[in-house]
Amino acid sequence: MNKINISEKFDHVLEYWSPKIIGELNGQQVKLAKFLGEFPRHKHDNEDELFMVISGKMEIEFDDRTETIAKGEMIIVPKGVYHRPIAESECLCLLFEPSTTINTGGEQNKLTKNNLEWI
Amino acid sequence: MNKINISEKFDHVLEYWSPKIIGELNGQQVKLAKFLGEFPRHKHDNEDELFMVISGKMEIEFDDRTETIAKGEMIIVPKGVYHRPIAESECLCLLFEPSTTINTGGEQNKLTKNNLEWI
Numbered sequence: 001m002n003k004i005n006i007s008e009k010f011d012h013v014l015e016y017w018s019p020k021i022i023g024e025l026n027g028q029q030v031k032l033a034k035f036l037g038e039f040p041r042h043k044h045d046n047e048d049e050l051f052m053v054i055s056g057k058m059e060i061e062f063d064d065r066t067e068t069i070a071k072g073e074m075i076i077v078p079k080g081v082y083h084r085p086i087a088e089s090e091c092l093c094l095l096f097e098p099s100t101t102i103n104t105g106g107e108q109n110k111l112t113k114n115n116l117e118w119i
Numbered sequence: 120m121n122k123i124n125i126s127e128k129f130d131h132v133l134e135y136w137s138p139k140i141i142g143e144l145n146g147q148q149v150k151l152a153k154f155l156g157e158f159p160r161h162k163h164d165n166e167d168e169l170f171m172v173i174s175g176k177m178e179i180e181f182d183d184r185t186e187t188i189a190k191g192e193m194i195i196v197p198k199g200v201y202h203r204p205i206a207e208s209e210c211l212c213l214l215f216e217p218s219t220t221i222n223t224g225g226e227q228n229k230l231t232k233n234n235l236e237w238i
Contacts, residue, residue, distance in 0.1 A: 001181075001194065001195065001196065001197060001200070002194070003186050003187075003188050003192050003193065003194040004193050004195075005191060005192050006171075006191050006192065006193065007191050023169065023193070023195050024195075025168070025169055025215070025216075026146075026147060026166060026167050026216070026217050028145060028147060030169070030193075030195075030215075047145060048145050049144070050142065050144055050149070052125075062120075067121075069122050072124060072125050072126055073122050073123060073124050073125065074122065074125065074142070074149075075120070075122040076123075076142050076144050076149075077120065078120060081120070096144070096149075096215060097144075097145070
């Protein structure tokens with residue numbers, strides 16, 4: 001039960017699209033991730049997912065529209081909704097989602113990260 | 120499923136110690152609150168609680184120590200742990216906790232807020 005400095009924790013995130021865990025509560029995890037480029041379209045069948053942008057900005061492409069999320073903004077993507085994260089330049093993002101959530105959703109591919117590291 | 124600007128949402132938080140809801144996911148809620156002064160010591164028997172400071176700073180007094188949480192920092196208070204939030208000057212805080220969480224924990228007093236408003 002120590003306080004967590006979000007910016008300092010980002011120093012330990014060395015890869016893009018590779019979320020790291022910084023906290024856990026009520027079966028949910030707080031994760032940090034750095035985004036750059038495009039991530040595959042995917043959905044999470046059982047988990048809602050929160051993206052909060054800490055630095056930079058990102059886009060999330062939904063099937064019917066695209067949202068731009070900038071520093072100080074957040075969005076909740078409901079379970080079952082296809083989405084594709086895109087960052088034209090580096091974006092630092094805090095995620096809040098159940099500890100069961102896999103970054104690529106129902107798809108397993110080379111970007112899938114299992115057994116996430118705590119930082 | 121619209122993006123949420125945290126700073127703009129704070130414009131709708133007009134009272135101290137009165138959390139407002141800005142999002143819900145997986146049975147959890149994201150809340151915003153403004154703190155000034157001292158809040159009664161309390162605990163939540165069944166809910167872990169996350170405090171993320173968006174502006175200013177706050178202290179959380181535990182029974183054995185005090186933590187200072189400043190802008191860009193967060194802390195997770197586990198269920199069952201007594202804590203007392205204190206803000207010497209205005210502190211803007213984001214809370215993440217189950218939708219069942221009552222601000223004063225197991226105590227009902229004049230600061231208890233039931234049926235929180237969405238903003």
